[in-house]
Amino acid sequence: MAFINLKDKVIQAKIVYYGPGRCGKTTNLEYIYDKCRTQVNSEMVTVKTQGDRTLFFDFFPFDMGKINGYDVKIQLYTVPGQVKYNSTRRLVLKGVDGVVFVADSAVERRSKNIISIRNLEENLTLYNKNIREIPLVIQYNKRDLVKQGIEVLDVETLESDINAELKAPSFEASAVEGQNVILTLKKIIYYTMSSLEKQLKQEQ
Amino acid sequence: MILGQKQLDKIHDTLNENLIGSGVQSVMLIDTAGNVIASVNNGNESIDLYSLAALAAANFGAMSCMARIVGEDEFSLLFHKGEKENIYFCKVNEELLLVNIFNNQLSLGFLRLKMSKVVEELLDVLTL
Numbered sequence: 466m467a468f469i470n471l472k473d474k475v476i477q478a479k480i481v482y483y484g485p486g487r488c489g490k491t492t493n494l495e496y497i498y499d500k501c502r503t504q505v506n507s508e509m510v511t512v513k514t515q516g517d518r519t520l521f522f523d524f525f526p527f528d529m530g531k532i533n534g535y536d537v538k539i540q541l542y543t544v545p546g547q548v549k550y551n552s553t554r555r556l557v558l559k560g561v562d563g564v565v566f567v568a569d570s571a572v573e574r575r576s577k578n579i580i581s582i583r584n585l586e587e588n589l590t591l592y593n594k595n596i597r598e599i600p601l602v603i604q605y606n607k608r609d610l611v612k613q614g615i616e617v618l619d620v621e622t623l624e625s626d627i628n629a630e631l632k633a634p635s636f637e638a639s640a641v642e643g644q645n646v647i648l649t650l651k652k653i654i655y656y657t658m659s660s661l662e663k664q665l666k667q668e669q
Numbered sequence: 670m671i672l673g674q675k676q677l678d679k680i681h682d683t684l685n686e687n688l689i690g691s692g693v694q695s696v697m698l699i700d701t702a703g704n705v706i707a708s709v710n711n712g713n714e715s716i717d718l719y720s721l722a723a724l725a726a727a728n729f730g731a732m733s734c735m736a737r738i739v740g741e742d743e744f745s746l747l748f749h750k751g752e753k754e755n756i757y758f759c760k761v762n763e764e765l766l767l768v769n770i771f772n773n774q775l776s777l778g779f780l781r782l783k784m785s786k787v788v789e790e791l792l793d794v795l796t797l
Contacts, residue, residue: 526719
């Protein structure tokens with residue numbers, strides 16, 4: 466649920482990075498935080514375990530500047546990927562306006578991706594949101610694993626596993642190297658803002 | 670959620686008169702998704718509002734889940750006491766929360782008394 470402040474002309478929207486454990490959601494946010502410091506007027510908040518795994522979420526507000534006279538602030542969140550943290554994942558999804566699904570390209574993580582996208586669909590349903598209607602971008606992360614001799618799934622297989630029905634825009638990426646991290650972000654922001662504009666016109 | 674100038678002005682007036690005027694250092698009206706709807710302070714606070722709102726919404730959501738697990742609809746008092754600063758959360762409706770930061774010169778009881786009036790006024794403003 467985005468919030469629009471007509472007095473100060475500010476729009477706040479929430480984008481959540483979702484995906485299985487260790488797929489690179491936090492690494493995406495860390496890369497954005499590092500490369501776009503001029504657009505982030507805040508420290509990155511991370512609620513994690515002692516073992517450095519995300520316990521609740523990572524967060525920072527990303528300042529998009531002015532769009533049509535409105536200051537647009539995008540709240541970027543990750544969810545905890547581990548299966549056992551589903552209740553906290555649901556909490557982070559509350560009020561979500563756009564989702565980036567980060568899939569792990571490693572062959573051995575194939576089933577985890579499928580379980581996670583189904584979990585996303587279920588959790589969105591709890592908030593009366595449809596995975597086929599919400600702005601969604603899919604990122605096939607860890608393409609760089611090939612360089613280390615680790616077998617990765619080909620994109621056709623990933624598309625067929627995750628995106629066959631959804632037909633969301635998708636990117637190959639390496640969050641560690643920064644490949645297509647910003648492109649993924651730009652795409653989801655574009656989709657989210659377009660969707661908000663459409664909703665506003667319908668309400669008017 | 671969209672709020673216009675008139676509603677936001679009234680929200681600011683209500684928070685200023687009832688809470689800042691009573692000694693609360695900083696108060697934020699946030700939604701349960703973590704967006705900042707309005708914030709006022711006594712001029713001596715420089716808090717990272719957006720981070721605090723994200724954490725406060727998550728904390729409130731987690732507390733609500735815990736309440737349900739132990740068989741309660743909700744916990745009526747959400748209060749964190751620090752050495753100098755304290756935080757008190759108050760639910761306005763299903764979507765909105767008030768996050769109050771205050772020091773030890775103000776009692777929690779007094780703040781809770783003020784809060785029922787504030788919530789009533791905020792609900793009136795939201796129906797404008």
